[in-house]
Amino acid sequence: MFDGLTASLSKAFKGLSADGRLSAENMKEPLRDVRRALLEADVSLPVVRRFIQKVEAKALGVEVLDGVTPQVAFVKVVSDELVELMGAAGSKDLEPAAGGEGSPQVVLLAGLQGVGKTTAAGKLAMFLTKRRKKVLLVATDVYRPAAIDQLVKLGSKIDVPVYEEGTDASPVDIAARGVAKAVAEGYDAVIVDTAGRLQVDEAMMAELRAIKAAITPSDTLLVVDAMTGQEAAGLVKTFNEQVDLTGAILTKLDGDSRGGAALSVREVSGAPIKFVGTGETMEALEPFYPERMANRILGMGDVLTLYEKAAEAIKEDEVEAFQKRLASARFDFNDFMQQFERISNMGGLKVLKLMPGFSSVSEKQLYEVEKKFKMYSALIGSMTQEERENPELLIKSPSRRRRVAEGAGRKETDVSQLCTEFAAMRVQMQTMSKMMKMGVPGQSDE
Ligand code: GDP
Numbered sequence: 001m002f003d004g005l006t007a008s009l010s011k012a013f014k015g016l017s018a019d020g021r022l023s024a025e026n027m028k029e030p031l032r033d034v035r036r037a038l039l040e041a042d043v044s045l046p047v048v049r050r051f052i053q054k055v056e057a058k059a060l061g062v063e064v065l066d067g068v069t070p071q072v073a074f075v076k077v078v079s080d081e082l083v084e085l086m087g088a089a090g091s092k093d094l095e096p097a098a099g100g101e102g103s104p105q106v107v108l109l110a111g112l113q114g115v116g117k118t119t120a121a122g123k124l125a126m127f128l129t130k131r132r133k134k135v136l137l138v139a140t141d142v143y144r145p146a147a148i149d150q151l152v153k154l155g156s157k158i159d160v161p162v163y164e165e166g167t168d169a170s171p172v173d174i175a176a177r178g179v180a181k182a183v184a185e186g187y188d189a190v191i192v193d194t195a196g197r198l199q200v201d202e203a204m205m206a207e208l209r210a211i212k213a214a215i216t217p218s219d220t221l222l223v224v225d226a227m228t229g230q231e232a233a234g235l236v237k238t239f240n241e242q243v244d245l246t247g248a249i250l251t252k253l254d255g256d257s258r259g260g261a262a263l264s265v266r267e268v269s270g271a272p273i274k275f276v277g278t279g280e281t282m283e284a285l286e287p288f289y290p291e292r293m294a295n296r297i298l299g300m301g302d303v304l305t306l307y308e309k310a311a312e313a314i315k316e317d318e319v320e321a322f323q324k325r326l327a328s329a330r331f332d333f334n335d336f337m338q339q340f341e342r343i344s345n346m347g348g349l350k351v352l353k354l355m356p357g358f359s360s361v362s363e364k365q366l367y368e369v370e371k372k373f374k375m376y377s378a379l380i381g382s383m384t385q386e387e388r389e390n391p392e393l394l395i396k397s398p399s400r401r402r403r404v405a406e407g408a409g410r411k412e413t414d415v416s417q418l419c420t421e422f423a424a425m426r427v428q429m430q431t432m433s434k435m436m437k438m439g440v441p442g443q444s445d446e
């Protein structure tokens, strides 16, 4: 993994300009990788274009600090920009009640059919209930009797009352009377579920506008299915023009969508994603974290072609030589050292935090590992060439271990620890090399 990261990043960067800065020239290829990653994450083309322009403008002339490689500096700009794009400047929480003190927060949910509005209404009600709010749900989808039943069932499951008038009244009247009830009975929040259509049409928009005018919601949230991908940009734009969104709820993030829709929402409407849906249960609603989404988009896309081109991008002869050494079971401290060097060349372990799956590693953990790596390289540095090539010499000889420890200003136990970890790593390597000889892992045991 580390090999892949270093190698493909260094391949992407053809070198810094003379003054050690990111330049239009050396960013060309990495930018192309980012662009491809975003398109693969199903972000719409205009959004991608604007994003790339911004990243380029921001990264241009960024001075690459000592100990940080250009690739790390660049990926950092990309990642920060993604977060900024999705992160709300203001509150990601629901807006306060429009009617001031004592009046309820009024949340209007809009969106196409099947995106998860009714489910989100229930989830949001539960979310607010947990915050000790008294919540009322309002069912205005009069076009399908089953839609009202669905909300009523959800309501009873989470113990939240549902205001409904069956399918005979008009959605606008139901919404107005539902909100009036919430006001009269001292509810803290009222959530109005609406009917969707398979596609945007004028009837749906007219109805939404009328409901909105009747209830003056504090929040108008567009519910967007994460699987919508690049079409989200157009949807968000239309809904925002028609009903002026305060935010969005991105649903079905538990699926295998790459989250490209998330990028469009704020970019197109200026309104933030406030919550994400991560499952069918009423608990599966979370506040939106832009950092996590940035990781998802970067990690699952291809930016990290940068990272992923892995094996293919390492210099071929290097791979071959390494494999030969593995095959001959001659994996020694020099190889071990080489791994460390690769990592420090990438700017140290900080780079791990940029990688999918590692963003939750704490600074402290990274610091500890880095400290250990530094100690190990100091120890290997004070070994003789013979010892580096024949780790057994050290494993067997306490006096050699003491000498190495002294040379590096460490304790003998540090050398023992290095030997132990080295031995474990070598066993792993040898197993791997055997598997490689037998064929594809997983197929060999048939
Ligand atoms: P509506 O037509 O917009 O009201 O959509 P519904 O709330 O009826 O949801 C449509 C389908 O999507 C239902 O089967 C829901 O269980 C499902 N659904 C809603 N939100 C999520 C989610 O976050 N994750 C998953 N996996 N399914 C969801």
Ligand code: MG
Binding pocket: 117, 118, 119, 141, 147, 194, 195, 196
């Ligand atoms: Mg519904």
